[in-house]
Amino acid sequence: MEFSYEVKDTYAEVKADGRLNMVSAPKLREFVTDVIAGGSNRIVVNLEHTAFMDSSGLGALIGCLKAARQAGGDLRIAAVQPQVNMVLKLTSMDKVLTAYPTAGEAFSND
Amino acid sequence: MTEVLASRSFRGPAAxxxxxAVHNDLDSLWLDVPFVNDIDQMTFTTAVIESASNIVQHAQPAGEREVELGVETTVQPALLQARVSAYHAKPPFGPMEAALPREDAESGRGLALIEALVTTVTFERQDGTNTWVLSRTSSED
Structure with missing residues (x-):
């Protein structure tokens, strides 16, 4: 899995491309923690190219959400693909991790 | 005799x-059986990876030999089946009930997810090997 980020006007966009599984989940957590430590507490994780997520990956997103909120911000997800959407719904976490069609829309009403 | 249309087999250290490797095996398996619909491919892949990850993360060696992971996946007409095994492992401990944890928990959703994804899950232990058998009856398009 490859991670990248870009600081926008009102948020930081993190891209996570590949499989978000038990191998990459700790790396996502570390990556997002570093972005938050760099001064961004409003995070959008763009999942457009995340083809797969398991419960470890979901746990990492929840950990990142908690870290963003502890820093006084929030974390939202965008461009969720079908397999990721299935995992979110089956675990009822779609109510906790708010999904937006695009990264640009995630914080557009705040 | 049951007709096996395609299969993959992996065995190696539980690392x-x-x-x-198992995920790549599954991706290549689906190329052999394009008639298996996307939903079945997606759900079954997720269940197999959850089970294999559970072994890598939690299986404890029974003796001096390291735990090995085995995954045998078969596609039969209207049935997907995987035998996900931990070789040279202690019996699993802790609750095996599938219940979802609190919403802010960062782990503990794997078993519930597996049960939601497949038709049946059974557990066998024989000769120091723990095996979870995952079966999913193919859905119609």
């Missing part, structure tokens, strides 16, 4: 790289 992180095994998860990627």
């Amino acid at each position: 992180e790289y095994a998860i990627e």
Whole structure:
């Protein structure tokens, strides 16, 4: 899995491309923690190219959400693909991790 | 006799790289059986990776030999089946009930997810090997 980020006007966009599984989940957590430590507490994780997520990956997103909120911000997800959407719904976490069609829309009403 | 249309088999040390190898096996398996619909492919892949990850993360060696992961996946007409095994492992401990944890928990959703994804899950222990048998009856398009 490859991670990248870009600081926008009102948020930081993190891209996570590949499989978000038990191998990459700790790396996502570390990556997002570093972005938050760099001064961004409003995070959008763009999942457009995340083809797969398991419960470890979901746990990492929840950990990142908690870290963003502890820093006084929030974390939202965008461009969720079908397999990721299935995992979110089956675990009822779609109510906790708010999904937006695009990264640009995630914080557009705040 | 049951007709096996396609299959894949993996066995190796229960380490992180095994998860990627099993996932690659599954991706190539689906290329052999394009008539298996996307939903079945997606759900079954997720269940198999969850089970294999559970072994890599939690299986404890029974003796001096390291735990090995085995995944045998078969596609039969209207049935997907995987035998996900931990070789040379202690019996699993802790609750095996599938209940979802609190919403802010960062782990503990794997078993519930597996049960939601497949038709049946059974557990066998024989000769120091723990095996989870995952079966999913193919859905119609």
